[in-house]
Amino acid sequence: MQEKHHRLLVIEYNAEWRDHIVECLQDTYEVIEAADGQDGWEKVLSLHPDLIITDVKLPQIDGIKLSGKIKTDKRTRHLPVILLTALSSHDDQLRGLSSGANDYLTKPFNFDILLIKIKNLLAVHNLLKKTYSRHFTVLPAAVEVNQESFMSGVTRFMEENITSGNLNVASLSAYLGTSRVSLYNRVLELTGKSPIQLITSFKLDKAAGQLTNTNKAPAQVARETGFATPHYFSKIFKDKFGLLPSEYRHAHQKL
Structure with missing residues (x-):
């Protein structure tokens, strides 16, 4: 079995969509799930995912507010966030990206595109971690x-x-x-x-x-x-x- 080096958090209220996303990702990544924004936020803090995929329409805390929360908290602001939504207008996309989210996908979407976006964001995230690690090792x-x-x-x-x-x-x-x-x-x-x-x-x-x-x-x-x-x-x-x-x-x- 392939070793799974990255943990993804999928936050999606619709159980059918959530199951479908998890099914498409679980062969490559360790996947954890949440059905509302509050549970999602708690799992971000407790389970330390490498990347978060969240729908915009969520109970408790909506996806845009959650993205803003992640991106303004010192503990989590480095984590990549992908927003999913059925809203497709330019204003909706601008609102989502203005929250600090790294990327935005409109439902329904091609899962191959989602996989490429995840791969690219994780590659950048890993590069930043390596850069920081090199900096850390040359401290006095x-x-x-x-x-x-x-x-x-x-x-x-x-x-x-x-x-x-x-x-x-x-x-x-x-x-x-x-x-x-x-x-x-x-x-x-x-x-x-x-x-x-x-x-x-x-x-x-x-x-x-x-x-x-x-x-x-x-x-x-x-x-x-x-x-x-x-x-x-x-x-x-x-x-x-x-x-x-x-x-x-x-x-x-x-x-």
């Missing part, structure tokens, strides 16, 4: 050491407090001797995630390791990795890994 040595020391402190705190109930943003900022705003900006700059996203991802990775390498019940794993309830643990575990904890264990168990 003192800056690199400072960044490494900072992230070592973050990791050490998470390791030491994962089972204590004290693993939260307020405690982390106090441990590092920095304000919550400064912590947020620095963690986002270095990892692409907010502090709470980083902590949650760390806890989920630890939980996945326990599910793979021990026979502990999922409820016990949830407690030992700092999740308040098994139900919440199962929900966000599935959001990240695509499987419930018990299903993940069955697929990855080494014992």
Whole structure:
């Protein structure tokens, strides 16, 4: 099976259209779905897609407002956005592109064109990431050491407090001797995630390791990795890994 290197988020209220788009993309990309703008926004923040395809007409938050939200938020403004709509006038297209969207397709559309647009936008996105990465690696040595020391402190705190109930943003900022705003900006700059996203991802990775390498019940794993309830643990575990904890264990168990 071909390895899927990119994750796409499809936000479409019409279930038939959404299923059709997902079906056309899922052989090439990892595809996640949302049926309204609010759920779409939450998945942008929690699941970190590489590209977003959204219809304009959505409940909760419409596609144009969502595109503007994505493009004005420091955490997400780098993400490519393609708008889909049945509205075909020039004014409608200008309104969509003025929201910051990278491209615009009018329904019905040729799926080969959508695939080419996705491929081109991801290529540009990857080039920008590589350019930034090269810039990052030539930073002065003192800056690199400072960044490494900072992230070592973050990791050490998470390791030491994962089972204590004290693993939260307020405690982390106090441990590092920095304000919550400064912590947020620095963690986002270095990892692409907010502090709470980083902590949650760390806890989920630890939980996945326990599910793979021990026979502990999922409820016990949830407690030992700092999740308040098994139900919440199962929900966000599935959001990240695509499987419930018990299903993940069955697929990855080494014992």
